[in-house]
Amino acid sequence: MLSPILDFFSSDPKDKKLKNAIEHIIGENPSNLTLYRLAFMHASVSKETVSKSYRESNERLEFLGDSVLGMITAEYLFKKFPFKDEGFLTEIRSRMVSRESLNVVARKMGIDKLVEYDGNRKTVLTRTSMYGDAFEALIGAIYLDKGFRFTRSFIIKKILTQHFDIETVVSNNPNFKSLIIEWAQREGKAIRFDIVEEGSKHNKEFTATIFVAEEAFSVGQGYSKKKAEQTAAMKACEKLEIS
Amino acid sequence: MLSPILDFFSSDPKDKKLKNAIEHIIGENPSNLTLYRLAFMHASVSKETVSKSYRESNERLEFLGDSVLGMITAEYLFKKFPFKDEGFLTEIRSRMVSRESLNVVARKMGIDKLVEYDGNRKTVLTRTSMYGDAFEALIGAIYLDKGFRFTRSFIIKKILTQHFDIETVVSNNPNFKSLIIEWAQREGKAIRFDIVEEGSKHNKEFTATIFVAEEAFSVGQGYSKKKAEQTAAMKACEKLEIS
Missing domain, CATH: 3.30.160.20 (Double Stranded RNA Binding Domain)
Incomplete structure (x- = not known):
């Protein structure tokens, strides 16, 4: 992995572009660009590591980011609906963090333009959850780079309140x-x-x-x-x- | 709800006992005892609230605590196993936070002695996950009372490293x-x-x-x-x- 110090001196135009994009999305300079680079690395372009059994891609960060997003959303709904039972909270959360809605939010944020994947396999991937997955990986990267408080405020301000109309989520129930x-x-x-x-x-x-x-x-x-x-x-x- | 200030002056011996028990478990004085009281209130003794459609019990705190525990465990495993893929991390986490293992940890911590439930329904409840559920609710209460850093360190020090031998969790796979x-x-x-x-x-x-x-x-x-x-x-x- 490149260290943040090396990132800082990097003059690779691709890195510059990524740095600007991250700054635009999270509202702050990324400290460790390597994490964000990894967040947008789809498994189809995964890289070999020192361990033979593990290839590096955004899937581990997605695992972490998924749990961070789930927790912050849980707290947000817990506080927003003090008289609703856990069945309701579980249901509303699962609608908000569903692959479908994360894909939509990811596109709105321009994350679809940042994901690196193997273009030859594009047809297989078109209908998948690649962007929502990368979006969760991004949350994992932000958490590791900027810590809990920053990530919590990012999720609440830039995702939960900006991209969801809670009333609509609650009432939206197609048969x-x-x-x-x-x-x-x-x-x-x-x-x-x-x-x-x-x-x-x-x-x-x-x-x-x-x-x-x-x-x-x-x-x-x-x-x-x-x-x-x-x-x-x-x-x-x-x-x-x-x- | 009672305010923390009222809690402080409470001379109810039951409150004293709860306060001591919490201090023993988390290693610090609880600031808002009401939260912990709620964490140990099983649905069988749930109370009416100002909202007719919602009865107060530990189930909402369990929802919150479950997500906090899941997230901290995700981060812990993410860092502990840098070359394992997300399938492995998901699997090991689900073993660590399974109802079965949480029930065991809850008993080891003495949480079974703190849970309030309707004794008349005991036979129905004996084989359930009541203690593990209350344990998750306790984590929710700690998070709201003491914040993220405290809860994270509590979960890592007092649960993940103390009650689990990771090697055993990884290799334990009954058919x-x-x-x-x-x-x-x-x-x-x-x-x-x-x-x-x-x-x-x-x-x-x-x-x-x-x-x-x-x-x-x-x-x-x-x-x-x-x-x-x-x-x-x-x-x-x-x-x-x-x-």
């Missing part, structure tokens, strides 16, 4: 179950929902599996049977590109 | 799939595993559903088919109390 049932009828395929119950009496979680022509097709979880079915149906709709 | 198949054979029941694939090319997640006598019985997820099956099998073993 995916109807959509998928209509699709199956159109296609003449048998469809059924299977529900499994788990957890304690006071904290039940449900898992719904959708079977199309007796083949397991998608799975969803939730704090009610209805929610689990909705999630499974949403994933099935995504798979089939129905909306 | 739940064999156990559940043996059980089904003993009972003369048909058993099968169904796998659903999700996610992008480079970040595939699998969901396995176990069917016993053609009824969906348990569900597991993981970054490989094997892992998803193992998780589903582990949950089935828990349900059947096999180990």
Whole structure:
């Protein structure tokens, strides 16, 4: 890895461009550019490391950033909705940090222009979550570079309050179950929902599996049977590109 | 809610006992005792609030604490294993913060003696995750009371390094799939595993559903088919109390 000191003296125009872009996104000079470079390195252009079993890409930073984003969003919603139960908070958070909505936010922030990936595999990647993933990796990089307070304020100011209208997130609930049932009828395929119950009496979680022509097709979880079915149906709709 | 000032002057012997217990666990005087009182309030003794639709219990704090614990554990493992991929980090984290292991840590810390619940419903609750849940709620309370740095150091020093031998966590992998198949054979029941694939090319997640006598019985997820099956099998073993 390059040290921050080397980054500072780097005159590579690509580094300059990245530095400016990061400064524009986070509102401060990056201290360790190497972290941000890594955040935008998709697995398709991953690099060898000293360890033979590990190739360097943004996937580790994504793991870290995902947990930081989840935690800050949890705290934000906990404080914003003092009289809503944990089922509600879990549900709203999962809508806000879903791959779909992170992809949208990432594009709005211009992160799609920063991600490095292997262009030859582009067709495989077009419909994937590459930008949302890089966005989470960026959050991991910011956390390591700038610490918790800075990252918390970045997430709240630049993401949660700027890119989401909470009222809309709360009320937005398309009926995916109807959509998928209509699709199956159109296609003449048998469809059924299977529900499994788990957890304690006071904290039940449900898992719904959708079977199309007796083949397991998608799975969803939730704090009610209805929610689990909705999630499974949403994933099935995504798979089939129905909306 | 009682203010911290009122807490300070409280002479209720129950409050004194709680204050001492918290000080013993976190190594510092609690500033806002109300938060900790709430952390140990199981849903079976939940209280009415000004909002008719919400009853106060530790479930909201558990939601918050779960995300704080997940994040700190993510950072800890990220730094401890610089050459392991995100699949490994995800897997080890889920073992460390599983309900099972949190229940064990909670008992070791004496949290089982602090939880308030409705004794009449005890039989229903004995085999649940009540103590692990309260432990997560405690982490939520510490975070709100003492802030991020304190909570981070508490989690690393008092939980991650003290209660877990990482080598053991990494190597410990009982074969739940064999156990559940043996059980089904003993009972003369048909058993099968169904796998659903999700996610992008480079970040595939699998969901396995176990069917016993053609009824969906348990569900597991993981970054490989094997892992998803193992998780589903582990949950089935828990349900059947096999180990």
